[in-house]
Amino acid sequence: MDERILIVEDDAETAAAVRAVVEGLGCSADHCDTLEAGIAAAVSGNYKVIVLDRMLPGGDGVEAMARIRAGGATALILILSALGRAANRVEGLEKGADDYLPKPFEPDELRARIRALLRRGTMQVLDNDLMAFGDLEIRVKARTVHVKRAHVAVSPKEFELITYFARHSGQLVTRMQLLENVWNLHFDPGTNVVDVHVGRLRRKLEEAGSTAIQTARGEGYIFAPLGAVG
C-alpha cells in the first residue's frame, strides 16, 4: 500500500507515534499541527485517510469535518482524540467521522483501524450472497455458516460477528472494534465480554473443523481461514 495519509495533531509525541504506525503500514504521512493548516492540506491533497485530532489550536476537528468534506476531500476520517467518552465518540460518528479512536491508544489498535479504513476505500461493495474462505462458507442472505459442507448453528449475534470477521479477513480485529461495530456500543464495559462471545463462536467453528479465528497478541483476533495472516 502506498497511500497518503494526513495527520492533523498538535501533540508532537502523538504525531510521531501515528506517523510510525502509518509508515509501518507502508503509507506516506503528512503532518499538520493546526486545524487551519490541516483543513487546507486535506482539501488540496489527495489523501486516503485523515487522522484528525479534536482539541486543536484553531478549533475542534469534529466541527471541521464539514469544511473538509465541503472542500471536496473524499478521504476517510479517523478522529483520534482525548475526548474519549462514549458521548464524545457517538457525537463524532454522528457528525460524519468514519471511525473514532480515543486517546490513549495502543499502536496496534490504531494500525487495525487505519488498515480497516484503507481497505474500505478499495473494497468493492459486498453484495454477493456467498462469502467463501476455503472450506468455510458464509451465506449472507440465508444467514448460515457452513464448514466442510456441514451446517454450523450460530446465534444471530454470532452470525454478525463472523460476517464482520469475514469482511476484515486477514487483519487484526480489536475487541473495541467488535464492540463498536457488532454491538454498536461505544463505552468500555470493563470486563472483556467480547471474549466470551468470540470464544463461543470459535469453539463452534473448531468443533466443525475450522481454526479460522485466532487470538492475536494482546488486543484482539485475526480471522485467517486460509492460514494467511497479514
Next chain:
Amino acid sequence: MISARPLAARATLRLAAWMAVAVTIMSLGAMGLQYRLVETRLMAAQKALLAADLDGFRALYDQRRIIAVRQAIEFRSTAASSDEVLVLLDRQGGVLAGPESGWPVAVAQKGGSFGAEPAEIIPESGTRWLAVSWDLPGGFSLLVARSLRPVDDTLAAMRRGMLGLLAAVLVAGGAVGWLAARSVMRRIGRVNDLADRVAEGALDARLPGARSDDEFGLLETHVHGMLDRIQNLNRATHRLSDTIAHELRTPLNRMLQKLARVEGQEDVTADLKAEMRQAIRVFDSLLDISRAEADQGSGGGLVPVDLSAVATEVWELYEPVAEDKGMLAEAAITPGLMVLGDRNLIAQMLSNLIDNAIKYCAAGDRLTLTLAEVEGRHLMRVADTGPGLPDEIKGEAFERFVRAERDRGTAGHGLGLALVRAIAARHGARLVLPATDRGLVLEIGWPKLQSSE
C-alpha cells in the same frame, strides 16, 4: 407541559368569572340601596297624602260633624278616583257613604281620633292599600284608604330595570375580566412557553422583542438573567470536562506510546496498561455522572429509543458471561417499549447493573432482567440472588465512591451505581431498591414515550 394551554385558559376563565361576579355584586348593592330609598320615599309620599286627607275630614267633622263628612265622601266618590276608598258606617253597620262593597273585611274597626297612624297595609282586589280607620263618636266608623298601586307599579318597573341592568353588568364584567385576564395570561404564557423550550433542551431560547416597562418586563428580564447564568455554567461544565479529559489523556497517551516500546517485560506492561484503562474508566465515569447530572431535567439530546431493543442487546452481550460463570440467567423483555432517551447512556447503565450483578454473584445464583409496562411506566427490573447490598451502605449505595468493606478485594471504584442513578435521573426515571429477602433487586421506572410510534 402537555396541559399548559387548557391550564392558562382555565385561569383566564376563572379570573373573568370572579371579575364579573364581583362587579355584579357591587352594582347589586348600589341598586338595592337606591331601591330601598325610592320605596321609602314613595311610601312617605302616600302617607303624607293620606294624612292630608285625614286633616281635611277632621276639619269637616270639627265644623259640622257627620253630615259634612258624609257629604264630602259622597262628593269625593262621584269624582271616582280609583286611588282612594272612603267608607262611613252608621252605628248598625249600614253604609252611610262609600262604595256598595262596604267595609273591607281585612280592616278591623277600632277607636281613636283622626290621625294618619296607625295606618295599615291591606290587600284588596289585587292591589295594596294604605288604610286607616276610626270610630267616631255616636258609633260611626270611618275608613280612609289610598291605593298603593302607583308605588307598586313604579317599584316593579324599577325591579325590571335593575334585573336588565344586572344582566348587562354581568356580561360586561365578564367580558372586561376576560380581556384583562387574557392579556395577563398571554404574557405569563410567553414566559411559560420559554420555560417549556428550555426544558426541551433549547438553553439558548430567549423571548424576542423589547422588554416592557412593567412587572412582566421585569419577570422576563429575571428569567433571561437566570437562563444566561445557567447557560454559562453549563458551558463552563462542558469546557471543564473537555479540558480534564484532554489534560489527563494526553500524558497517558505519551506513557502508553512509551510503554509500547518497552520490550521483554510483557507482564509489567500489561499490568500498567490495565491500570491506565481502569484510571480512564474512573475519570470517564465521573465525567459521565456530572454530565448526566448537569443535563438532568432537560430533554435536550434525548430521542425516541426502543428500550426493549437496547435491553435485549445488552442482555445478549452479558448472558453468555453469566452462563459461563454458572449462573442461571433469564430475561423477560416486553418488545417495543419506547422511551425518550440516549441509547448509549441506557446501554451503559444497564451494562453497569448486569456487570455488577455478575461480578458479585457466584455459580448457582440467579440473574433476571425483566422489562414490562407496569402502572403507566416501563418498569425495568434487575434482580439477582447474590450477596446483595450490605446494610452499612444501603442508604448511600448510589453515592460516588461508596463501597462496602467486604468488597475491598473486588475490583471497582464505587461509581457504577452512582452512574446508574445519574443516568436514571437524566431520563426522569425512578430508581428504587425494593426490600428483598435475598440478593439485590433494582427497579427503574421509565417514563413512557407519549406517541406510540
